[in-house]
Amino acid sequence: MDLRDLTGTLSQTVASLERDLPYASALCTRRSGVAVRVTGKQAAVEPTDPMLGCVLSAFTGRAFVEVSTTDLAPAGMAAAAAQLRSRALEAGVDPHGPVVDPGPPLQRQWTTHEQVPAADVPLADKVARAHDLRARVGRDPRTVHSVARIGDVQSQELFVNRTRTLFQDLRRAEAVAFLVMQDGPNQAELYGGRSRAGGFEHCQLTDALMDEIVHDCGRLMGAGRVEPGLHHCVFAPDFAGLFAHEAFGHGTEADMFLKRRARGQQYLGKRVASDLVNMFDSPALPGHAATFHFDHEGQLAGETQIIRDGVLLSAITNLDAALRLGLPRTSNGRRESFERKVYTRMTNTYFGGGCSSVEEVFAGVDQGLFITHGSNGMEDPKGWGIQCEGYLAEEIRGGKRTGKVFSPVIVTGFVPDLLQSISAVSREVEITGLGMCGKGHKEWVKVTDGGPYLRLHARVA
């Protein structure tokens, strides 16, 4: 079934709901694709978390009421609409409540360009590619477990409200390699990969990246822990991205403002970072894994500059938060799936580039740590605490990496202190696409993050 065939049904449903309710919309989504996963012991060729369903939404002037269903047959949709109408009317309509602007009329559709369409590649070739990747990542004799995964995802989304019919066919492909090494009593793990908008052309990892993963995993075995305390640091672009995401990505999600859960609300227009710092969120960034053309509430994709020259400039919003706070709508209303609610969510989030070379960033550190291979983080937008974890820290002396490594590593601190301490920012920005982002401990959506090399002062253990 082509999702676009549902346009008429959805338009009629929205019009019918709006006879009794101030605003209604519908979103149908379908996810498909294939993932190949190969280890030293087994393989799997499976659909990529397949999903097909629809969510009907209504705003009563007080609250959003939604019904989600997998029954897309006319009778199923009619039943869902009837259930929604009944539930919304029972909740009560407020004719004096905030008014939703459905946006200027627009009917449009987009499809992600694939240089090598994933659907055209024989499955046997995908399996062979995964075996090749695994053999390359598992080549070190100390390897006890290695995994390669390649996959493609097609996400089709159809949004309909009274003025808009938008359809996007998003294609994404990724390749990931993971390995575990053992040497006597020491064991270590590391992974790397890429995820990009597009087709099978992205299901490949460069020799340089594979060499780095294997080499660094070997270095992690037996590595000691960092002497805990404050250190001069250089964050690699991947770790800078993790920092951006946790520091002021979550902290500027406007649905957190509504709940008074983000201290950043009081700092809009104020300095929160060194004047070298610029930060952005943009689903309109071409070619990245969290790139799209409209969000799950029909808002067209655009860039939001969150921090400009150290000053907190803008929040990112979804429809409800923008409506109630009087903030501009940005394209950040996203759902984990049609079964879940919309929240304000990040997309491609990154620090902007600066004016230093990478060598100049390192040159400013007489004694310190280079931190890379970020693994996970946790935000605290109310308290402005932060936790970012990584696999590897390498000693810097006299502006040079010495080869002495520590693992794992955890960076904690007070977000403005960390951001204010940034003293050098390299020119080139690198964005990595392997991340997923949760709200609290659920609601997982695809995100990317990145940045340049950053020099700063941080508490590291």
Add this chain to the structure above:
Amino acid sequence: MTTTARDVAALLRALPDTSGWQVVESHHRSTQRYTVFERDEALREVASTKLTATVHVRQAREGKETLGESSVTFSPQADATEVRALLQATLERARLVHNEPYTLPGPGEDAPPVTTADEAVVENARAVVDTITHSIRSAAAEHAGVTLSSSEVFADDVHQRVLNSRGLDVERRETDLLVEYVLLARDAQGDEHEIWQSPKARLAADLDVAGHIRRYVQYTRDGLSAVLPTSGTYDVLFGEEALDTLWDYFVGQAHAAARYEGWSRLKPGEPVVADLRGEPLTLHSDPTLPGGRASQARDAQGQPCRKVTLVQDNVFRAFVATKKYADLTGVPATGPMGNVVVTAGPTPYAKLLQADRPVYELLRFSQLSPNPISGAFSGEIRTGYLHQDGRVTPVRGGSVSGNILQAFAEARFAQEIVRRESYLGPRGVRLGQVAVTG
């Protein structure tokens, strides 16, 4: 007209060359209510149904018998022609796979009686959600200076039917209640501090929202005067939320999948922690605890789940194994990991905090996830207390880090037992050689 698991089973029987198959028909209902301060933010109802079919095909490669396998998920609205085509494509995918053979669970083995569903949720989820939402509001209102910022309450009901080619035909039903609440408390300077919590339970009776809020309000009030910890290496008593994840290294290493893939370091009959100077660990997987969030009578493939002792007195005893990994590693099938059950120690909790040197009592972290491969752990401290010379000082911020294998060498387990969502065991565990960074 919708397609059922029985319909798919009939089509699978007719599919040529298969050596085995499984169909799972899943019905998921979710009732969700979200509030922001006094108002409802969103009210949601979800009903989804899906069918997942798995196909096995025996084949050969390089003179060895291999198993091809793949699966497909589709809507019950798919008609027989569509399903037939989907199954044929699944068979083609399966042929690209050459794994070691294993068999699906068969019928005849009884599952233990386990309570995993709350009838009230099954019958009227909305009433349960409204009651919990009201109890959060009431409990928050009991605490002066505390404001309820927001809440989310989900009541989920999943009903599955599992059929396979060996004649298995079983049903599973699980309810799940997920609560999130955020409270705001003001300090003497008027600054607000947040309490975010997410208690979960299978049964509404196990959700003590009022007690939960009371405990966390106290942590937050203590946190208003908290200081950074002092950097150094200390004995640390882990309690409260830390108990949910502190065992991740042992649990990860004790899965038969880890043994099969070659990264488990555990060997039956050998010590888990070398150079033990403290108390020995005894750890079980128990999928039969009533209402436990890891409780289940049968796993996703219909295999009956069993209680198993993983570690007895610091000696590794047995792996937890799904039917697949049991076949592949030659160990008994137990189903996946159940609730973590740890044997208590001889010392009262309060006494573990008394020592001739400082002891940190750490209860909440931003995230504490010991690595199942290396055993390394780190976490930013959200709630903790320094016990020193008879004084108790709240601490917050900074971090804790170490390695589970070194830290458990000096473990001491509290005498008191607590039950958490999927944990039953000592209220606290004191570990040594833990680095604290302030």
